[in-house]
Amino acid sequence: MQPSPIALTQSECEFFSMPEAMRSFDWIRKNVRVVAGPYKGQLWNPAISPSAEEILDILDDEQVRKVFLIAPSQSTKTTIIITWLLAALMRRLDNVGYGLADESSVRRMFTKTLHEYFRLCTPLKKKLKGIDALQNTEIQLTGGAALLGMWSGSDSRARSFSAPIVIVDEEDSYQDKSAVLAMEERTDAYTGLGLSKIARLCRPKGNEDESTIWLDANAEADTWLVREAVCPVCRTAQIMEHQNIVARDGSTDPQRIRREKLGRYQCEKCGYLWTDQARNQALMNGQLVSLRGKRKGAVVVAVHMRAWESPLVSLSDILCQWFEAQGHPRKLQRFDNNVCAKPYRFVQLKQSxxxxxxxxxxxxxxxxxxxxxxxxxxxxxxxxxxxxxxxxxxxxxxxxxxxxxxxxxxxxxxxxxxxxxxxxxxxxxxxxxxxxxxxxxxxxxxxxxxxxxxxxxxxxxxxxxxxxxxxxxxxxxxxxxxxxxxxxxxxxxxxxxxxxxxxxxxxxxxxxxxxxxxxxxxxxxxxxxxxxxxTQEYLKEIASEELERQKNGKEVWVRKRxxxxxxxxxxxxxxxxxxxxxxxxxxxxxxQEAAPVEDAAIDAKEKPKKQENPFTDGMTLFGGEYE
CATH class of the missing domain: 3.30.420 (Nucleotidyltransferase; domain 5)
Structure with a gap:
């Protein structure tokens, strides 16, 4: 065998070598380590989130151009996106844009999180360009590529480069909502080549008119995916809804529910009460299913995750937050945003x-x-x-x-x-x-x-x-x-x-x-x-104010008299x-010892049909549905 006429250096061999052809899910399990918490340094297991593998496969799909990941805090949504991003860089080294609300958030994300991922991952560490590659708002990579931070309010930063991959993180916190569009435009040069990918991940904030991720996902998504769980007893597939989260003994005391771990999920078919462990198994046995649109062939995909669909969140904690929010409209609004991962519904309040x-x-x-x-x-x-x-x-x-x-x-x-x-x-x-x-x-x-x-x-x-x-x-x-x-x-x-x-x-x-x-x-x-x-004079003063929404979205009480x-x-x-x-x-x-209140203002036979509380999605304060 004759020697090769061309002698290539190690770096040249790495440059001309074929990229690693591996599913992101498989590469992550072998190479990415946890960067914070009690498991820091250990290989990250995407299975901690039941939907992680399917979301990673959706992001790998070359036909998918944009993914909306709508989920509450502490649901691993950011980890899923970042680890996929790292796997994508191993397949093809190019610019990446990562957008956040402000410069301080970008600095924190880069120095506390992204830098650590690169330090703890040997294959990624080899992609760094020099000893100063890890900077406060930028990570420089070999071949002229870079992972660049973007933030709302800095047009020069958001418009100064092109990139095939753009991540838009927690956009509902942006002061300038138009910054999202400017960030998405970074992929325009790659769209015609079939190389662009946009991932927008966020916990909805505010009402339906204020949450840009909710508005855009509903307008643009070809398919809307949610997690389906399979009951470990009757094997019935079902989408978990929070009205089926109940206390084991019917308790409505938040402190007792949290202290004694009384939260359970009641199967809609057989009535079996799932513990947290049974819930986790039910979720692992399920899959992402489409509520609307067809998953196959979709170019824009929305994935909606709720807090009770995460093994990291106890059913007891969900139920506690629900009962603690009763009678507190602002807490109920936060429950919609933080737990249900949806905008709250504005209800104009007025009386005559x-x-x-x-x-x-x-x-x-x-x-x-x-x-x-x-x-x-x-x-x-x-x-x-x-x-x-x-x-x-x-x-x-x-x-x-x-x-x-x-x-x-x-x-x-x-x-x-x-x-x-x-x-x-x-x-x-x-x-x-x-x-x-x-x-x-x-x-x-x-x-x-x-x-x-x-x-x-x-x-x-x-x-x-x-x-x-x-x-x-x-x-x-x-x-x-x-x-x-x-x-x-x-x-x-x-x-x-x-x-x-x-x-x-x-x-x-x-x-x-x-x-x-x-x-x-x-x-x-x-x-x-x-x-x-x-008297009418008294009733007029009781009805003297109205809750209205101003043009800027702020809700204010307006006094009429x-x-x-x-x-x-x-x-x-x-x-x-x-x-x-x-x-x-x-x-x-x-x-429990108090006597029931009889008589309100009219006899029982004259009482009107019960109405749904707009702040509680039709649930009574004690967890049951209105008749």
């Missing part, structure tokens, strides 16, 4: 005084409390020269009845009402005020120089503690907190408050949403009613909320 007339209890005159009442609360809204107030009875499960309302002029009259008023049931049982709150807002007194807020603080400090509290609306929303307590140490004029003053800060948006839903669709389930002598008694009503809901300690539940004992 005519519609509210059905909430009047004809048989309960002013000053008479229902037999089911556990306590009375008092709420006052402070104006420049008077107060509007109301008294509300509370029951368990949640039910409210406005017993009385009116106007007083002075703090002395207010104090007398709170501490001396007594209200009776039709049977003669008597209750006083359990808890009272006064909104401490307001401008200067009509006839004095001191502010009404200052006067309210001085008055509150003069009272015995534990009954009357000052309240304010939150200036900034705290996630997960409907009401929180704070002790002020200074007056508005800067003077120190001896001993401090206790104030409660309220998420007014949350309580107004809850109030308006309960006065409409949710009235049958959690009624709010008014005494038989209620005076709203003082509406503020009082939402304050009543706050006073009985479980986050205000001690809570009504603690006062009355456990909810």
């Amino acid at each position: 005084e005519t519609e509210l007339e059905r909430c009047i209890s004809k048989h309960l005159p002013v000053g008479i409390i229902p037999d089911w009442a556990k306590c009375l609360t008092f709420a006052a809204d402070m104006q420049k020269d008077h107060f509007k107030y109301s008294v509300c009875a509370h029951g368990l499960p949640r039910a409210e009845h406005v017993v009385d309302y009116g106007v007083v002029r002075t703090f002395e009259e207010l104090q007398q009402l709170i501490f001396e008023s007594r209200y009776k049931t039709l049977e003669g049982n008597e209750l006083g005020i359990w808890r009272a709150a006064v909104d401490t807002g307001g401008g200067k007194n009509k006839d004095e120089q001191t502010t009404r807020t200052m006067q309210a603080y001085l008055w509150l400090l003069s009272l015995r503690p534990g009954v009357v509290f000052g309240t304010k609306g939150m200036s900034r929303i705290r996630v997960g907190e409907a009401v929180y307590h704070k002790v002020l140490d200074k007056y508005p004029d800067g003077r120190a408050i001896r001993g401090g003053l206790s104030l409660h800060f309220i998420d007014t948006d949350l309580f107004k949403r809850d109030c308006f839903w309960r006065l409409a669709e949710g009235w049958e389930e959690e009624p709010i009613t008014f005494h038989s002598d209620t 005076a709203n003082h008694w509406l503020d009082c009503l939402t304050t009543h809901l706050t006073l009985a909320h479980w986050q205000w300690k001690p809570s009504l539940n603690e006062l009355a004992g456990s909810m």
Whole structure:
């Protein structure tokens, strides 16, 4: 055998050698190592995500030009895309664009994640160009190729190169939504050659008009894929839906469900309750199926994954989040985004005084409390020269009845009402005020120089503690907190408050949403009613605001007329909320021991058909469906 007339160096041999012809799934299992967490350094197993192998095969399909991966956080979606990207670089070395919301996110992704993948993978390490290849927003590869970071707000970065592969990560967080289009344009030069591939992965954020990945996936996808699970007992194939996630013993206590791991998935055919382990097996036995369109021949593919379809998420945690979100529209919206991986549905909330007339209890005159009442609360809204107030009875499960309302002029009259008023049931049982709150807002007194807020603080400090509290609306929303307590140490004029003053800060948006839903669709389930002598003037103030969406997508409450008694009503809901300690539940004992609330405002035979709560996808607060 004659020697070769041309002697090639090792690097030349590598350059002219055929690329490794291997499925991404197989290459990843052999070469890619975990870069963070307790398994750092170990070979990554794509099987940890039941759909990973099929998603990787879809990305490998030369006919597929774009993939939408819609999934919640911590669902391995980013890992799946990154590991496929690494496998693609081993097959064909060329530019790659990776887009994120801002420069700091790009730096974090490159330095904390992508650099580590290259360091821990020997075949990839050989593709690096020099000792300075790993840079903050760029990874330089041999042959002039590079992995380039892009971010919203930097047109020069997003438009300065061409690449066959572009990854768009968490696009719903972008300030400039048009940046997605600019990033996708990087593949234009390769599209005609059949070499382009775009992957967009994101957890939907906001409502249906705000989530670009949801809008574009629905508009562009030839097929929409979801995971089908197979029951380990009856072998029935089914798409898992969150209304079938239940507690083993029917519990609705989030803390107990999480602590005792009571979450189960109920098979829609045989009723068998899947544990987390059985759920994992059911998912592994299933496959991705198309909800619409044909998978074969699809050029644009959308894959939708939900949190309960991940072995990394416990069914008990899903059920806890569901119960914790009940009665909290903002939490229910986050449940849609974070768990169901879908935009939340905006519902315009408004009422009219005519519609509210059905909430009047004809048989309960002013000053008479229902037999089911556990306590009375008092709420006052402070104006420049008077107060509007109301008294509300509370029951368990949640039910409210406005017993009385009116106007007083002075703090002395207010104090007398709170501490001396007594209200009776039709049977003669008597209750006083359990808890009272006064909104401490307001401008200067009509006839004095001191502010009404200052006067309210001085008055509150003069009272015995534990009954009357000052309240304010939150200036900034705290996630997960409907009401929180704070002790002020200074007056508005800067003077120190001896001993401090206790104030409660309220998420007014949350309580107004809850109030308006309960006065409409949710009235049958959690009624709010008014005494038989209620006037049109009062009902007009209850219906004085509407929740509207502005052109920029922001949801705001718009006041149409005076709203003082509406503020009082939402304050009543706050006073009985479980986050205000001690809570009504603690006062009355456990909810299981509470007597059922009979009578709302009409007899059972006249009750309208139950309506679906728009914030809960048609589920009741206790996990069952509406009849």
